[in-house]
Amino acid sequence: MGWAARVFRSGGAARAFVLLLAVALAFVLVVPAAPAAQAAVRDDADRPGVELSAEEAGKGGDVTVSGDGWPGKALLMLLICGQAEGEAEPVGGTNACANADGRAVTTDGDGTFRKKLPVAEPPVACPCVVRVATVTGEKAAAQAAFTVAGHPVKEIPEQPAGGKLAVLASTRLEGSSNILTWFGAPASRTLVLTVGNLGSAPVKDPVFKVGTAHGVFAPQWEEQQWRGTLAPGRKAQVELPVQLAPGAYGDYVVSLRYGGKVLAEQPWDVGRPWGVTLFWILLCLVVPAAVFRIGLAVVDRVRPRTARAGAQHAWRVRELAKSRLPRGRAGRTDEAAARATAAHGTTAALPWFTPDSAPGAPGAPHRLSAPQEDRPTAPGKGNT
Structure with a gap:
C-alpha cells in the first residue's frame, strides 16, 4: 500500500490515472453504440423502395414499376392512388386508388421486382402516387410520386388537429356462431x-371505419360511431359490431381505421355453412322422387278406361264368388273366375250358370233355389 500512497501523493500520477479512467469509460460507452448505429444505417438501406420508369403518363399508357429491399418471395399489390403525397397513406385508404387496374407481382428471392402497371385515373383527384404494399407475409408499404396527365389536381385536406387515438392492447373478436349461421345466416x-x-x-x-377483407381483395369499409368522450391521456374499451354477408366463409381480416390510418387488424376464420350443403343434397333426392310419383299418377289417369273397367269387373266377379260359395270352394272359384275372365274378357258369367241359363235370361227355367247336393235321401223313397 505504500507505493499506492506515494503515487497518489504525486500530482502528475494522479492526473494520469484520472485520464486513463476517463479513456476507459469512454471506450465502454462508445464502442457498444457503434454496432447499433451501423444497424440503423443498414435498416435504412434495406427499407423497401419504389422506382418508376416515368414520372408522368396519360390514361391508357403504362409505367414500369421496380423496387428492392422487399421481403423475398412476397406477394405485392401495385396501385395508382390519389390524394396522397410523400410517405403518407392516401386520404381515404384504398378507396382512393384505382383498384380495378391494379397489378400483383411476386418478389424474387433477393426482394426485387419489376412490373408494368397500366395508367388509370384514381377515383379522387391528385396529387397521385404509385403505391406498393405487401399482401402476404411481413407488412410493408412504399410509394413514389406520379402524375396522371389530364387528371384533376386538388389540395390534400388538412387533418383535424387535437386528439390522437392509438390502440393500447391487442384486439380480439368475441362471439360465436349459432344454428342459423350453420344454414347460411350472416x-x-x-x-x-x-x-x-x-x-x-x-x-x-x-x-x-371497420373493414372486412377476404383474400387479396381490398376491405369493404363501414363507418361506426362510438359514443363517448376520451380525454387526453385516458383510455377506454371500444366494442364495434362486425357482420359478414349471408353464406360467407373462408379467411377474413377485420381492420379498424381512424383518421386515415389503420389502427388494428384481426384475422377471422369463418366456417363453411354445411347446413346449406345438406339442404341441397336433400333437395336433389326429394325432387326426383316427387316427380316420379307425379308421373305415375299422370300415367294412371291417361290410361285407357276399358283396361280399368275390365280390372274392376274382374275384381267384382271374384268378390261375388267368394260371398256366394262355401268357404272350401272359394279358392277354386277364384281360379275359375280368373280362367273365365281370361277366356271371355270382361263378360265372364258366374261359375254355376251358363250364359243362356243365368237368372233373368230368355228361356231360362225358373228355380226357387239351387239344389243341395249333400241332402240325405229317405229310405225306400226315390227322387221325385
Whole structure:
C-alpha cells in the first residue's frame, strides 16, 4: 500500500490515472453504440423502395414499376392512388386508388421486382402516387410520386388537429356462431379493443371505419360511431359490431381505421355453412322422387278406361264368388273366375250358370233355389 500512497501523493500520477479512467469509460460507452448505429444505417438501406420508369403518363399508357429491399418471395399489390403525397397513406385508404387496374407481382428471392402497371385515373383527384404494399407475409408499404396527365389536381385536406387515438392492447373478436349461421345466416362478431388518447385535446364520439377483407381483395369499409368522450391521456374499451354477408366463409381480416390510418387488424376464420350443403343434397333426392310419383299418377289417369273397367269387373266377379260359395270352394272359384275372365274378357258369367241359363235370361227355367247336393235321401223313397 505504500507505493499506492506515494503515487497518489504525486500530482502528475494522479492526473494520469484520472485520464486513463476517463479513456476507459469512454471506450465502454462508445464502442457498444457503434454496432447499433451501423444497424440503423443498414435498416435504412434495406427499407423497401419504389422506382418508376416515368414520372408522368396519360390514361391508357403504362409505367414500369421496380423496387428492392422487399421481403423475398412476397406477394405485392401495385396501385395508382390519389390524394396522397410523400410517405403518407392516401386520404381515404384504398378507396382512393384505382383498384380495378391494379397489378400483383411476386418478389424474387433477393426482394426485387419489376412490373408494368397500366395508367388509370384514381377515383379522387391528385396529387397521385404509385403505391406498393405487401399482401402476404411481413407488412410493408412504399410509394413514389406520379402524375396522371389530364387528371384533376386538388389540395390534400388538412387533418383535424387535437386528439390522437392509438390502440393500447391487442384486439380480439368475441362471439360465436349459432344454428342459423350453420344454414347460411350472416356471421357476426364484436371487435373489442382498448384505445387511448395520445393527443392534447379530447376526442368526442369518434367515428371509426371497420373493414372486412377476404383474400387479396381490398376491405369493404363501414363507418361506426362510438359514443363517448376520451380525454387526453385516458383510455377506454371500444366494442364495434362486425357482420359478414349471408353464406360467407373462408379467411377474413377485420381492420379498424381512424383518421386515415389503420389502427388494428384481426384475422377471422369463418366456417363453411354445411347446413346449406345438406339442404341441397336433400333437395336433389326429394325432387326426383316427387316427380316420379307425379308421373305415375299422370300415367294412371291417361290410361285407357276399358283396361280399368275390365280390372274392376274382374275384381267384382271374384268378390261375388267368394260371398256366394262355401268357404272350401272359394279358392277354386277364384281360379275359375280368373280362367273365365281370361277366356271371355270382361263378360265372364258366374261359375254355376251358363250364359243362356243365368237368372233373368230368355228361356231360362225358373228355380226357387239351387239344389243341395249333400241332402240325405229317405229310405225306400226315390227322387221325385
